[in-house]
Amino acid sequence: MSERLMSHDDLARVTGKKRYSKQAAWFKEQFGINVVRCGDGSPVMTWATFEALQAKKAGLSSAPLKEERPALRPATLRAVK
Template identity: 50%
Template sequence: MNERLLSPEDLIRITSARRYSKQRRWFKQQFGIDVVCNGRGEVIMLWSAFDALVLREWNLTRTSAPEPKDVELFYD
């Protein structure tokens, strides 16, 4: 399995559901999205996509660096 994808165990741990339909429903309720599924109905999601969803839910951005400020230089 691809390490960038959430594993079946990851999905169970995140959603607390074993059934694919319940996992899809959980994503719809939590994040308001319809997830991508394979032919068997298994949720297919990258860790980076899940991270982005969580950050969006918490109103954070991927890079929380402060905005650059204008700097005035003074020469003696």
């Protein structure tokens, strides 16, 4: 997998959209994610991330089904004297 960023032309070819807002909406519709965007509104996506999203959508992800996580405990506040 390539770690390089997808270019504007890459994003337009993959999504079929030229406008940044439409490209971001396409990623939300297809993968259920809000893509990171630059200050000009353009989506930021690496090829590796895109390929991983496609694999997950196709059911090919090798990620564990359930990750064991430690139990969370509430923080206690100490009184200030």
